[in-house]
Every structure is written in C-alpha cells, then in structure tokens.
Amino acid sequence: FIKPLMSPDATMREINAVNSENQKNILSDTWRINQLQKHLSAEGHPYHKFSTGNLETLEVLPKARSVDIRHELIKFYQENYSANLMHLVVYAKDTLDNIQSLVKNKFREIQNTDRSCLHFPGQPCTSEHLQILVKAVPIRQGHKLRILWPTTPCIRHYKEGPSYYLSHLIGHEGKGSLFYILKTMGWATSLYAGEADWTYEFAFFNVVIDLTDAGHEHVEDIVGLLFKYIDLLQQSGVCKWIFDELSAICETMFHYQDKIPPYDYVVNVASNMQFYPPDDWLVGSSLPSKFNPGMIQLVLDELNPNNVRIFWESTKFEGHTSMIEPWYGTAYSIEKITGSMIQFMGLQQWMETAPNEHLHLPAPNVFIPTDLSLKNVSEKAKFPVLLKTSSYSRLWYKPDTMFSIPKAYVIIDFSCPYSRNSPEAEVLTCIFTRLLMDYLNEYAYDAQIAGLYYWINSTDNGFQVTLVGYNHKLRILLERVVEKIAKFEVKPDRFSVIKEMVIKDYQNFKFQQPYQQALYYCSIILQDQSWPWNEELEVLPHLEADDLANFVPLMLSRTFLEYYVSGNIEPSEAESMIQHIEDAFYNSPQPISRALFPSQHLTNRVIELERGISYSYLAEGLNPSNENSAIVHYIQVHQDDFMLNVKLQLFALIGKQSAFHQLRSVEQLGYITELTQSSVFGIYGVHFFIQSTVKDPRHIDMRVEAFLKMFESKLYELAHDEFKRLVNALIDMKLEKHK
Known part of the structure; x- marks a missing residue:
C-alpha cells in the first residue's frame, strides 16, 4: 500500500501465478459461459474484456507491442491507489483510542492523490x-x-x-x-x-x-x-x-x-x-x-x-x-x-x-418463526451429555450455553449395514437420499426461505438427516422428514430423473480438477470396504425403480440411530423428538426396523502403511483436454492419540506457510499448492497436494521430498522464542470461541 517494490522478478512470478490460475479455470463451465456472455457484448465496454488474464495477455502480447508490463503495473498503481478511495475496517478487542493509534501508525504514509473512483457508463449490451x-x-x-x-x-x-x-x-x-x-x-x-x-x-x-x-x-x-x-x-x-x-x-x-x-x-x-x-x-x-x-x-x-x-x-x-x-x-x-x-x-x-399449467403465486409462509424466546435450561452443560441409550439408539444432547439465539441443531445418523455392502447398494442409497430431498422440496422450501434448513446425505455407514435453524417450527419439519423416510415409496417418473442426474454426476467425475481426482484415489485406496466410482457407474444404468423399492425395506430392516440435539431446546423436547422417531421405526405392530446384531456394529478401517516403504498409485488423466497434472503426497502418521494429535497440528501450522512459500511462490510448481492435516476414521496424517501445468508429477514429488528435508533442518534450527510463539499461536487458535 505504501512503497510496493513490484520488482521484475516478483512481477513475473505473479504473471505466472495468474496464468496458472487461468489454466485451472480453462475447463470450468462456469468460467467459460461467463466469458462467453462478456464476449457477446459491446466491444468498447469494459464488461466485454477478458476478466482474469493469462500469460498471453500479460507477457506475450505486451512484448510483441513493446509494452513494458511492469511499467504499466506501476502506472496503474499510481493512478488508482489513493487513500481517498480506500476503506479500512479493523476488528479487534481493544479500545477505540488504541485502534485509532494503531491505524495511524500503520497507514498514515499512504498517499492521498485525490483520485476519482472509476465509473463505467453505458450499457454493455446494445x-x-x-x-x-x-x-x-x-x-x-x-x-x-x-x-x-x-x-x-x-x-x-x-x-x-x-x-x-x-x-x-x-x-x-x-x-x-x-x-x-x-x-x-x-x-x-x-x-x-x-x-x-x-x-x-x-x-x-x-x-x-x-x-x-x-x-x-x-x-x-x-x-x-x-x-x-x-x-x-x-x-x-x-x-x-x-x-x-x-x-x-x-x-x-x-x-x-x-x-x-x-x-x-x-x-x-x-x-x-x-x-x-x-x-x-x-x-x-x-x-x-x-x-x-x-x-x-x-x-x-x-x-x-x-x-x-x-x-x-x-x-x-x-x-x-x-x-x-x-x-x-x-x-x-x-x-x-x-x-x-x-x-x-x-x-x-x-x-x-407452452403447456397450460396452473401457475400461481406462493401462499403465505407457515414456517416463519413467531416464538423467538430462549429456553431456560437449568443444567448448562459445557459438553454433550448422553441423555438416553438403548439397543437401537443413542441420544447426545447439549443446550446452548454460548450464543443465546433461538436456533437448534439436530443430526440423526442412520447406521445401516446393508447400505454399503456392494456397488449396487452404494448407488441405491445415494438415489434414495436424493429422492427423499426431491419429494420434500416443495413442502420444505418455505422452511428454507424462513431460515430452517435440512439435508439428507448418504454416509460411509448409511445416511444422515440434518436440521438446523430456528427451533420454533423445527419439530414440524422433522416429523415430515421422518414420515417420508418411514413411508418411502418409489415414484418411477422421479426415480428416472434422479437416476439420470446421478449417472451424469458419475460421468462428470473425469472433469473434476486433477487434484480432486488424486485426493479421491488416495481415499479409496486407504479405506477398507469402499467401491471405486467406475464400478458404481457400471451398475447404475441397469438399476430400475423396482430395485430401489425392494432395497429400501432391506436397508432399513436393521438400523442403529445416533442423535445429536443442541441449541435452544430443552432435554424433554429432545427426548420427545427422539421418541417420535423411534415410534415410527421400532415401536409399531409391524416395525420397519429392528436393532442391529452385535456383529453388525462395524468400525470403519484404514489400511495401515508399513513404515519405511513408499507406495505409489499412478492414474492416467481422464480428460485429455486438461493439461493439468496433480499429485497427493500422503504421510500416514499415527492412530488417534491426544499428545500426537497436538504435535501433528503444530507441524501442520508451521509447515503450511513454508510449503506454500517454497513450492508455490519460489518454485512456482502450481497455483493449487497446499499442505493440510488429515484425519480419516481416527488415523492422522498430512497431505501435500499440488496441481501443475509446468512440471510432471514425478518432479513435483521429488520437490516435496526435498522440501521435507529442508523443513526438517529448519525445525531443528528454530529458535526457542520462535518455537514458543508458534506454540502460543496454536493455543490461541484452540482457545478461540466458536463462531
């Protein structure tokens, strides 16, 4: 803001970063159609322009016209960066006097050249x-x-x-x-x-x-x-x-x-x-x-x-x-x-x-909350408490002790052993959850407009229902969702539409970013009992509405329900909600579901990687038009352990910025460059994932190994005061209140 160097080297690095980002977007339909809309507008209007830039616009074409791009960059800075055009917001736990003093100290040297704000008069479309x-x-x-x-x-x-x-x-x-x-x-x-x-x-x-x-x-x-x-x-x-x-x-x-x-x-x-x-x-x-x-x-x-x-x-x-x-x-x-x-x-x-269908305006919204009062819960538990347990369910409950808002959060996790025992079961569970959302849409849309949301998603062990929003009418929506699950019927016309959508989702896997595909392959290799996407796509076209109609009763025949209820809800309300659900599934004369057998309470497992051995999985890019390649460099570290978890968090905190600086900013391997900590079913590790158009995956992997050796030396050389500062930063992150 005050005295930017904009050195030739830094300028070139940023040009390469812009180009790398553009390469990431080049096969994104969102970016493509957005630019097509711009292209089909008045050529003299700013809206018409290419909105992001690339190596051709920032390096090749300017050089061909003998334009010094760094000179143009400095000129742009001088013409537009003026204090009178800037707005500053400081968010801090301090007095206004101290904040004002801090702002003056840090920003007073920004020049005010009294520039006018840019305007773009005229319409882009003639x-x-x-x-x-x-x-x-x-x-x-x-x-x-x-x-x-x-x-x-x-x-x-x-x-x-x-x-x-x-x-x-x-x-x-x-x-x-x-x-x-x-x-x-x-x-x-x-x-x-x-x-x-x-x-x-x-x-x-x-x-x-x-x-x-x-x-x-x-x-x-x-x-x-x-x-x-x-x-x-x-x-x-x-x-x-x-x-x-x-x-x-x-x-x-x-x-x-x-x-x-x-x-x-x-x-x-x-x-x-x-x-x-x-x-x-x-x-x-x-x-x-x-x-x-x-x-x-x-x-x-x-x-x-x-x-x-x-x-x-x-x-x-x-x-x-x-x-x-x-x-x-x-x-x-x-x-x-x-x-x-x-x-x-x-x-x-x-x-x-056009068809002469009965279009009409919406009716008044019945889900608008009118009771926004806060519940007076006597026991202010800091952590979730086990309120109820049985052979077929567990209820965890936590009242709102921090936010004091009239909202609640409900999760119902259906553990269904039959939902994941084959590629067909995996796909049918997915179609089942999407059909439920489809059936509920016109009813629950008013709830969404009024601030009450729900989701039904397939999970590793079955499916999950989530409701979040104002608690006043949450019970009404919950009961309708439960009713749709308990009385599920397959409508052949909607089955065909959802099946078509799911097939396209699978077919479009090959158009995901390469780094996303690499993360998927890493996950599928490590997780026990998971089915690759191509096997699921293979069975999809052969599934019919009758297959789902036969599958859902089987899937629901043995279940275990785990509930989490929190927010502006009293314990008795939580228990009443759960009782309603269990009456629907377990307590009728001909129950939809029965408790799991002990042997059906399965634990998700991760393949253990042997120490001292490096494993490689190579996959050819599925989209020949995508020039990007990617690697995921995964290091499996330990099983869930309090002390080791904290050490790994500290490692990731210190390493994240160093990895970004070295691998992206200095070596410019790719726009998407990240080090993250990972936890899969209680197994902790770290991921490096990098996507690039300039280097092949083997070279990138070698550079990750080189970074780790360099970073090891850096850790040993870390001064005690700097180490304590980083430890305190992690402590501050953990002490930060939930938002």
Whole structure:
C-alpha cells in the first residue's frame, strides 16, 4: 500500500501465478459461459474484456507491442491507489483510542492523490446483443438454460429490494411455482433467479435452469412457461403482503444471524463502505424495508422478450456450432430471435404453445418463526451429555450455553449395514437420499426461505438427516422428514430423473480438477470396504425403480440411530423428538426396523502403511483436454492419540506457510499448492497436494521430498522464542470461541 517494490522478478512470478490460475479455470463451465456472455457484448465496454488474464495477455502480447508490463503495473498503481478511495475496517478487542493509534501508525504514509473512483457508463449490451439465442457446448455432461435481461441496478434501490422481490417469486420452488411445474413435467432439476454482474451503471437479472434430457427437448416450452409466469406477475401486480413477509424474514435473519468469522466480516463491511451511506455500512442490502411498487414494477417491466438474452448449453450441440470464443475456446453459435425467423423460434409463439399449467403465486409462509424466546435450561452443560441409550439408539444432547439465539441443531445418523455392502447398494442409497430431498422440496422450501434448513446425505455407514435453524417450527419439519423416510415409496417418473442426474454426476467425475481426482484415489485406496466410482457407474444404468423399492425395506430392516440435539431446546423436547422417531421405526405392530446384531456394529478401517516403504498409485488423466497434472503426497502418521494429535497440528501450522512459500511462490510448481492435516476414521496424517501445468508429477514429488528435508533442518534450527510463539499461536487458535 505504501512503497510496493513490484520488482521484475516478483512481477513475473505473479504473471505466472495468474496464468496458472487461468489454466485451472480453462475447463470450468462456469468460467467459460461467463466469458462467453462478456464476449457477446459491446466491444468498447469494459464488461466485454477478458476478466482474469493469462500469460498471453500479460507477457506475450505486451512484448510483441513493446509494452513494458511492469511499467504499466506501476502506472496503474499510481493512478488508482489513493487513500481517498480506500476503506479500512479493523476488528479487534481493544479500545477505540488504541485502534485509532494503531491505524495511524500503520497507514498514515499512504498517499492521498485525490483520485476519482472509476465509473463505467453505458450499457454493455446494445440491440445486436439482445433477443439472441446462443447455443454453447459445455465441458461437463448435461444441459443448462440461462435467460438474462439487462436491468436497472438494484444497488441504487437496495432498501426497496426490487430484485430480491422478483428473485423470490421467479425462483420459488413451492406449489404453483415455475420450478414446481418444470419439475412435475420432468424437465428441470434446479432453478435459480437473481441479479448478477451488477455495478452502479448496469446489471443483469438471470434465470438459470438445469435441464433433464427431456427438458432439453422442450426448451421452447420452458421459455414460454417462464414468460407466462412473468405475465402472471404483471397481472397480479406488486403484492405488499409478499414484500412485508420478505422484509420480516430479513429482519429476523439479520438480528439472529450466526457469528461471522472476523476475516469475512471485515471484508463484508469494507465492501459495504464502497456502496452504502454510513448508517448502512453494517447492514448493506440485508434489510429491504421500503415498499415501492413502482420500483419493483420498473424492473419487472424490463424482463420482457425484447430485452432477453438466452444461453443454451448442451453437449448435444457438439459439432453443430460455427464460432469459437477466443479466451476459453468455447464452441457456440448465435441466432437472433425475431419475427422473421422460423416460426417456432418466435418468443410469442413459445408463450402460446407452452403447456397450460396452473401457475400461481406462493401462499403465505407457515414456517416463519413467531416464538423467538430462549429456553431456560437449568443444567448448562459445557459438553454433550448422553441423555438416553438403548439397543437401537443413542441420544447426545447439549443446550446452548454460548450464543443465546433461538436456533437448534439436530443430526440423526442412520447406521445401516446393508447400505454399503456392494456397488449396487452404494448407488441405491445415494438415489434414495436424493429422492427423499426431491419429494420434500416443495413442502420444505418455505422452511428454507424462513431460515430452517435440512439435508439428507448418504454416509460411509448409511445416511444422515440434518436440521438446523430456528427451533420454533423445527419439530414440524422433522416429523415430515421422518414420515417420508418411514413411508418411502418409489415414484418411477422421479426415480428416472434422479437416476439420470446421478449417472451424469458419475460421468462428470473425469472433469473434476486433477487434484480432486488424486485426493479421491488416495481415499479409496486407504479405506477398507469402499467401491471405486467406475464400478458404481457400471451398475447404475441397469438399476430400475423396482430395485430401489425392494432395497429400501432391506436397508432399513436393521438400523442403529445416533442423535445429536443442541441449541435452544430443552432435554424433554429432545427426548420427545427422539421418541417420535423411534415410534415410527421400532415401536409399531409391524416395525420397519429392528436393532442391529452385535456383529453388525462395524468400525470403519484404514489400511495401515508399513513404515519405511513408499507406495505409489499412478492414474492416467481422464480428460485429455486438461493439461493439468496433480499429485497427493500422503504421510500416514499415527492412530488417534491426544499428545500426537497436538504435535501433528503444530507441524501442520508451521509447515503450511513454508510449503506454500517454497513450492508455490519460489518454485512456482502450481497455483493449487497446499499442505493440510488429515484425519480419516481416527488415523492422522498430512497431505501435500499440488496441481501443475509446468512440471510432471514425478518432479513435483521429488520437490516435496526435498522440501521435507529442508523443513526438517529448519525445525531443528528454530529458535526457542520462535518455537514458543508458534506454540502460543496454536493455543490461541484452540482457545478461540466458536463462531
């Protein structure tokens, strides 16, 4: 901030780091479609530019034009780094006088050259960039539809919240919503709506829909339904009760929000200081409170067919496109949506031929909490206590003794031995949990909007249900989730959709980052009783709805339930919840489930690596287009032990920064370079994982070994005072209060 050197060597290192990051992103569909949207905008507008840079833009092209990039960097610094453009937030446990003194001491030398803030007037999309249909070829399997409109930036009207109001309605997932209809038709698996890429001068309102194979064949109907829903909003008018409901939800969420980590908090507030007046620095746009139907109507009017940009992504377009985006190489074609085109391409025709489904506005949200009082629990336990145990369950309980907020946290862990005894069982368990989420979605969506969340995930031993949020109506949601599990039925049409999604997830494994694949292979090799992804993919296409219908009763026939209940809940409430669950599974005349046999209480195991022997597992990259390679250098250290755990934590704390500095900053092996401590089923170790386009894995592995030898010497040479400082840093981390 004060006197940056920007030396030639440091500048070149940063150019290489930028290029390495770009190589990491080059096959990311998110980055690719984002740049394609920029590419199809006005060339003279800053929005059009390549947003991240690479070696070509920062080294090759400047040299070809005899441009000194370091000189340009210093010039950029001098033109933009001025004290009057900066905002500082300090988060500290100290007096304001001491903090002010510290700030003056550290920052007073920053020059104030009275620079003006950059502005980007004008719209990035002219008429030639509107009413377009763009077909693009993604990297990953699947289909996605993005409908965009340039709109009035809502940052200027943050208290009126026009985009928040519209995104709530267009993105709703309850009965009568656009997504509910698309899901019922079997055309979509997710839908997002909201403002994006906003500045003071321009913004876009996006609707992003993940399509099924059937949905890909009905894009015209889907776009027509979207515009029918927008027409419904026009006909219904702006509803004050909906705005008031959203405003009340925001008010509650703001006042009872979870503690934000200090690092994130100071970044958020510093960003807010750039956009909002002082009274709203801590709030930002979190509290829409002024009902302004005219402002909402203004943005709604902009969501019209004359203003639209449609981006349709599908691997089925491969070989049927005519253009290439220059920076990421995305293949695409572009067509104008006008009346002169083929008849079915007209937007009006799409609206007229769309299914005549019953779209309607959402009903009032029954999950909004009205009782936010705190429970008076007599015993303030610092640690979870075992409240109840039996042959088929264990209940752990801990009241809130720190945060004093009206929220609760419930975990129900279903241990099911039959859920993981074959690749087929593994896949069927996954489909089962995803179907449960699918069945519950339209009911539980209101709970999510009101701040009550749930997840159902498959685990190493079965599956797990998690509920977190305001405790007032948590029991209502819990009972519905339990009912869906206990009375599970397979709907063949939804089974087919979920199966299609799961198959694509497995097929897209090869498009994960190489370091992610390497971490997966390391895990699969070390863990006992795990099935490789390709075996699971092999069995998937042959599974049918009847297979799941036969499997679920078997999976649930023997279970052990472990509960964890914490937060603003009394012990009697926790026991009552658990009793309801056990009545549903164990206590009926024909129980769904019985307790596990003693031999079925299995412990997950990890393969023990013999000391003195190095093991290598080599895997060929699955994506020929990805130039990155990666290694995971894993060192297995010890079984769970209090003293050894702390020593390993200290090793990782000291080594993390040294490894990053040496292997990434100095040797520049790759943008993704990390040393982390790992714990797998009570077996502790450390991981180095590095992804690179400049060096092969064997060379990187040699450099990791060299680093370890160098680091060993560094540890022996560490001064006593420095060692104590690092020990105290670890102590401080452990004493830090939970957020």
